[in-house]
Amino acid sequence: MRKIDKIFSQRKLIPLDLYLEKILYDKNIGYYEKKNPFGVDGDYITAPNISNIFCEMIAVWLVSFWENLKKPKNLNFVELGPGNGDFCLVLLKALKNFPEASDSINIFLYEKSARLRKIQRKRINSKKVFWIKNLKKINKDPVVFFGNEFLDALPIKQFKKINRNIFEKYVGIKKNKPNFIFKKAIKKQINKLKNFHLLKNDGIIEYPEYGFKELQVVCEKINKLNGGALFIDYGYKIGKNIDTLQSIKNHKFNEINKNIGNADITSLVNFGLYKEYFESKNLLTESIINQSEFLQKMGILERAKMVGRKMNYIDKKNLNSRLRRLIHPEMMGKNFKVIFTKNKKCNFSLAFK
Numbered sequence: 001m002r003k004i005d006k007i008f009s010q011r012k013l014i015p016l017d018l019y020l021e022k023i024l025y026d027k028n029i030g031y032y033e034k035k036n037p038f039g040v041d042g043d044y045i046t047a048p049n050i051s052n053i054f055c056e057m058i059a060v061w062l063v064s065f066w067e068n069l070k071k072p073k074n075l076n077f078v079e080l081g082p083g084n085g086d087f088c089l090v091l092l093k094a095l096k097n098f099p100e101a102s103d104s105i106n107i108f109l110y111e112k113s114a115r116l117r118k119i120q121r122k123r124i125n126s127k128k129v130f131w132i133k134n135l136k137k138i139n140k141d142p143v144v145f146f147g148n149e150f151l152d153a154l155p156i157k158q159f160k161k162i163n164r165n166i167f168e169k170y171v172g173i174k175k176n177k178p179n180f181i182f183k184k185a186i187k188k189q190i191n192k193l194k195n196f197h198l199l200k201n202d203g204i205i206e207y208p209e210y211g212f213k214e215l216q217v218v219c220e221k222i223n224k225l226n227g228g229a230l231f232i233d234y235g236y237k238i239g240k241n242i243d244t245l246q247s248i249k250n251h252k253f254n255e256i257n258k259n260i261g262n263a264d265i266t267s268l269v270n271f272g273l274y275k276e277y278f279e280s281k282n283l284l285t286e287s288i289i290n291q292s293e294f295l296q297k298m299g300i301l302e303r304a305k306m307v308g309r310k311m312n313y314i315d316k317k318n319l320n321s322r323l324r325r326l327i328h329p330e331m332m333g334k335n336f337k338v339i340f341t342k343n344k345k346c347n348f349s350l351a352f353k
Helices: 002-008 016-027 051-069 086-095 099-104 114-123 187-195 207-223 273-280 289-295 302-309 315-327
Strands: 077-079 103-108 129-132 143-148 157-162 166-174 177-184 205-206 227-236 246-249 253-254 263-267 335-341
Touching: 016 157, 016 166, 016 207, 016 263, 051 099, 051 143, 051 227, 051 289, 051 302, 077 086, 077 289, 086 103, 099 103, 114 129, 143 207, 157 187, 166 187, 187 205, 207 227, 207 273, 207 335, 227 273, 273 335, 289 302, 289 315, 289 335, 302 315
Parallel strands: 077 103, 077 143, 103 129, 143 227
Antiparallel strands: 157 166, 157 205, 166 177, 227 335, 246 253, 246 263
16 A cells, blocks of 8 residues: 555545546556456456457448548548557458558557557557557548547546535545545536536536546547547446446456555446537537447448358357357447547548438
C-alpha cells in the first residue's frame, strides 16, 4: 500500500475519476503498466482475441467507408486503445485483399500505456503503422477512429442523487484500504449533469468527464477533416442510475477495493449519454445497435461458413464456438453495443440502416 499512499500525499480525498486514472495508468502503480491483461494468461478476453473474423468485419466496414469517401488518396485510421495489437495485426492482413484501399489507409495506434506500446511495437512490423501520443498531430486527410472496449476503460465520476441533494464520490485511505465516501457536489459539476439531463431520477449517476475530454479532440478532427468514429463496448442505451463499476482479475470478478493496481476496473458504457455528447459536438450519430446485429449485417455468418469449409471437424467446432460468443444474445451479442458518429456531410451508414 505504500505506493498507493503516494496518490493521497497531497490530499486526503480525491475524486473517483482521478483515483481510477492513477491506479489504472500511473507509470509506477498503474494496472496497464504492469502486465499484458489480454488473453487466457491475462485477466480478460476481448473480441479480437476471440476470433479473427471479428477484425475482418471491421476491415470490410473500413474499406466500405473509404469507398464512400470517394477513395481518398490518404485516410487516417486511428485505433484507440489497441491493447496487445491483435486487432491491428488482423487488419493489416485483411487489407491486403483490398490493395487500393490498403495503399491509402495509414494506421495510427493511440495507446496510453508504455508497457502495451512496447508489446505492440514488438508484434507489429509495418511501414503503414504509426504510434501517436497526441491526437492533435493528425492535421490532414479524412480520419476514422475505432475503439473496441476503449470507452469502458476510461475513468468515470460517480454522483448520488437523493431527492434534490447531489453528492460526488471521493476516495480516501482507511485501514490501508481505499475508502469510498460521498461529499456534497459543487455547483459546476451539478450544472454539467443538468446539461445532459442526468438529474431526472434518484440513485447513482455515472458521468464520463474524463472520456468526454479524450473525445473532444476526436470530435474536432471529424468536424474538420471529415470521417467518423466507431465504438464497440459493453453497456446500455438508457441510464439506469446504478453503480456499474466492476473489477476483474484472472477472468473472475474481484472486489473493487482489493488487488489495487493488479486488477482491472471498468464501468458499463452509457451509450445514450455518449450519443447526446457527440450530437452536442455537431456530429451526426446513427442509432445504437448491438454487436450481434452489427456483425451479422457485416456478413460474419457468411464469412464463418467460408472459412469453415477448409476446416476439419474440431477446428470448425472451435470456430462456431467463438462465433457464438460474439453474436449470441446471452453472451456478447446483446450486451455489447455499437455506436457510430460522423461528420454531418457524410452519408455512410453501413450496418446501421
